Amino acid sequence: MVRRVAIAGALLLAACEPDIGSGVYYCGPERGCPPDLRCDDATSICVFLDQAQPFDCGLGANDYEPDDVPGEAGEVDATAGCGAITINEAGCVDELDDVDHLAFVTPVSCDGALEVVVRYSVAFTPLALELLDDGGDVIATGTLCDDLDEFGEARLCASAEVQPDQRVMIRVAAEDGGLDCHGTCGFNRYRLSIF
Amino acid sequence: MRALAAILVVTLGAGAARAGEPDYFKNANDGSAIKLRREKSRTPAQKLAIGGLLLGAAISIGVGVYYNLDSREAANEVSANDDLTGETWTPALQDTYDRAGDSGTIAMVGYALGAMFLGGAIFAAWQTQPGEEQVTIVLAPRRAGATVTPMVGGAMVNGAWSW
Numbered sequence: 204m205v206r207r208v209a210i211a212g213a214l215l216l217a218a219c220e221p222d223i224g225s226g227v228y229y230c231g232p233e234r235g236c237p238p239d240l241r242c243d244d245a246t247s248i249c250v251f252l253d254q255a256q257p258f259d260c261g262l263g264a265n266d267y268e269p270d271d272v273p274g275e276a277g278e279v280d281a282t283a284g285c286g287a288i289t290i291n292e293a294g295c296v297d298e299l300d301d302v303d304h305l306a307f308v309t310p311v312s313c314d315g316a317l318e319v320v321v322r323y324s325v326a327f328t329p330l331a332l333e334l335l336d337d338g339g340d341v342i343a344t345g346t347l348c349d350d351l352d353e354f355g356e357a358r359l360c361a362s363a364e365v366q367p368d369q370r371v372m373i374r375v376a377a378e379d380g381g382l383d384c385h386g387t388c389g390f391n392r393y394r395l396s397i398f
Numbered sequence: 399m400r401a402l403a404a405i406l407v408v409t410l411g412a413g414a415a416r417a418g419e420p421d422y423f424k425n426a427n428d429g430s431a432i433k434l435r436r437e438k439s440r441t442p443a444q445k446l447a448i449g450g451l452l453l454g455a456a457i458s459i460g461v462g463v464y465y466n467l468d469s470r471e472a473a474n475e476v477s478a479n480d481d482l483t484g485e486t487w488t489p490a491l492q493d494t495y496d497r498a499g500d501s502g503t504i505a506m507v508g509y510a511l512g513a514m515f516l517g518g519a520i521f522a523a524w525q526t527q528p529g530e531e532q533v534t535i536v537l538a539p540r541r542a543g544a545t546v547t548p549m550v551g552g553a554m555v556n557g558a559w560s561w
Contacts, residue, residue: 219469219502221495224479231487237476237495249487325486355486 225251229355230326233384244388247324247355258327258390260295267294267305273339276304276372283397284365285313290397294375296330299389302376304335307397313367318398319343321359321375325351327391329381332359335372342371373397432535438528448522455515462508469501 234242236249267277332345345359
């Protein structure tokens with residue numbers, strides 16, 4: 204009886220040291236990871252030090268470069284938005300000064316409601332989203348509609364009233380004044396969806 | 399006559415054989431008093447000191463257990479070793495991780511203090527053992543006396559005396 208009580212007491216009081224393995228947590232803001240782990244910039248997952256890789260935009264994310272000005276915006280090869288066709292594009296802001304422009308035309312059956320969502324990892328610098336008309340004027344600014352989802356990402360949402368067969372541009376850039384790990388993580392990958 | 403001589407020889411011989419042994423009847427009651435040995439009591443100050451040390455041990459160990467359990471709970475909240483948890487390492491999780499460490503440290507300090515108090519209580523109890531004392535209980539002297547009980551045809555007389 205005494206022996207059982209002693210064993211139960213020892214088990215109850217044991218296991219006070221957190222045990223965290225590699226690859227179980229997404230990187231938090233500014234590459235946040237548990238002690239003894241590092242943020243793998245390629246996957247935004249906390250891993251052992253020897254498994255951490257440098258940042259990589261990923262395949263096809265910079266296909267539209269250079270697109271830093273509206274006049275050089277990448278063109279989407281299909282009409283998009285207004286609930287007709289959903290377009291998904293991968294993009295990358297590879298430095299703090301990088302700006303991406305993407306242009307598309309709304310379908311002729313457009314009902315006037317355009318919605319754009321940008322998802323990006325919270326581990327690196329936060330992004331900003333704007334919708335522009337063909338003249339380059341801002342018609343909508345993205346706001347944070349989800350600060351953290353189950354994939355370690357935040358979402359910016361922007362909506363605007365548009366006309367059928369209207370050319371619209373999307374601008375994605377690093378957020379002014381956003382956290383950037385003291386200048387060492389001024390980059391981010393993103394996924395853009397046009398609804 | 400021979401029997402009496404044999405008894406005397408046995409008695410004297412047994413006495414001689416026990417010459418080197420302690421005389422257990424040395425302090426035999428003389429009929430008027432009883433002598434006893436009993437443990438003495440500690441002083442109130444000694445009892446207070448030992449009680450205070452034991453109380454300190456209980457409190458320290460209690461604090462240790464409380465923070466040990468808190469540390470274990472925090473550690474379990476953030477521990478993960480299998481697949482991707484779907485969670486992000488936020489500042490809140492980092493605070494929980496830190497809490498596991500801080501509570502664990504407090505628990506260890508509590509256990510150490512508890513052990514010190516307990517050791518002190520045991521040492522104090524050992525050092526303040528009061529020992530034994532002899533107590534003498536004086537008996538009331540016996541007196542000789544007679545009792546008379548009337549009966550049919552006369553009376554019964556009884557006598558009692560001591561020697």
